[in-house]
Amino acid sequence: MEGLKVSEADLLVYLHPSKSKNVSQAIYNELSSMLFKYNETFDGVLLAYSASTNDELAKILPGLHPCxxxxxxxxxxxxxxxxNMILEGKVVKLGAQSIHIVVLGFSSATIIDEDIREEFDYKVKHGKELFASSVNKxxxxxxxxxxxxxxxxxxEETLHLxxxxxxxNTGNVNWLDKYAEEDLVESNTKKQRDYQTTDHSKITTDDDRVKRSKKHKSSHS
Known part of the structure; x- marks a missing residue:
């Protein structure tokens, strides 16, 4: 899925002196507070991190005392x-006018009816709402x-897509990854079969033409 990236960063974390007894935990708490929020410095929503420090001693920051x-x-x-990036998410709600999706468990996405291609028809079957393709059942x-x-x-503020x-190339992921490939194979097989049939008919026609030509010559002789 697109939209994900891994970034290497050199960070400077500000901590209060009261946190000096357990710096590792303080760093963990500071970075964890940034999770699932859009960060302009990182240019993205922080989903996970791993961090290490080589500083043996923390340094007092001038002008930021007592941090x-x-x-x-x-x-x-x-x-x-x-x-224009391609994402994937699970449908949590749908109706005649829209489809509601959750991406990566935290970001919501909405697709309104004007952005759903015409082949998808809204239906209610056995009390369940769904969109069914008129091209492939x-x-x-x-x-x-x-x-x-x-x-x-x-x-970026609401994390809504x-x-x-x-x-x-959009729709049900299971169908796109499995059945679409099968349909492509079936389509290619049908095309090949049609080509062979057409080619055979052409050969038969040519043979008949040759036979008729021979008969015509025989009648003249």
Whole structure:
């Protein structure tokens, strides 16, 4: 899935002197407070991190007394979706006008009806709402379905995504990864069969033409 990146960073963490007895825990608490929030410095939403420090002694920061600073080397896993990127998420709610999705367990996404391609028809079967493809009956989108969609926009403050299913490579991930490939194989097989049939008919026609030509010559002789 797109939108994820790993970044190496040199950080300076500010800690209060009261935290000096357990610097490692203080650093952990400081970085953990940044999780699942958009950070302009990191240019993304922090999802996970690993950090280490080579400082044997923390340094008092001039002008920031009584805080002290600890320099870290950190590896950050960031979520930074951009327009036209392809993401995946689980459908948690849907209706005739929209599909609601959760991405990575924390970011919500909405796809409104004008961004759902026409082949998907909204239906209610046995009390369950779903979108079913009119092109392929096996391609369905319902609650709990993992959907692949294209990003239209991302609100960094609310972490809300606006998505689209207009593109042919979007929809039910299970169908796209499994049945779409099977359909492609079936389509290619059918094309090959049609080609062989057409080619055989051409050969037969040519043979008949040769036979008729021979008969014509025989009648003249």
């Amino acid at each position: 002290f600073g600890v320099r870290l080397k950190a590896q950050l896993l960031l979520f930074d979706p951009k327009p 096996r391609h369905k989108i319902e609650i709990e379905t993992v959907v692949r969609f294209v990003v239209k926009s991302f609100d 606006s998505g689209s299913l207009l593109q042919p």
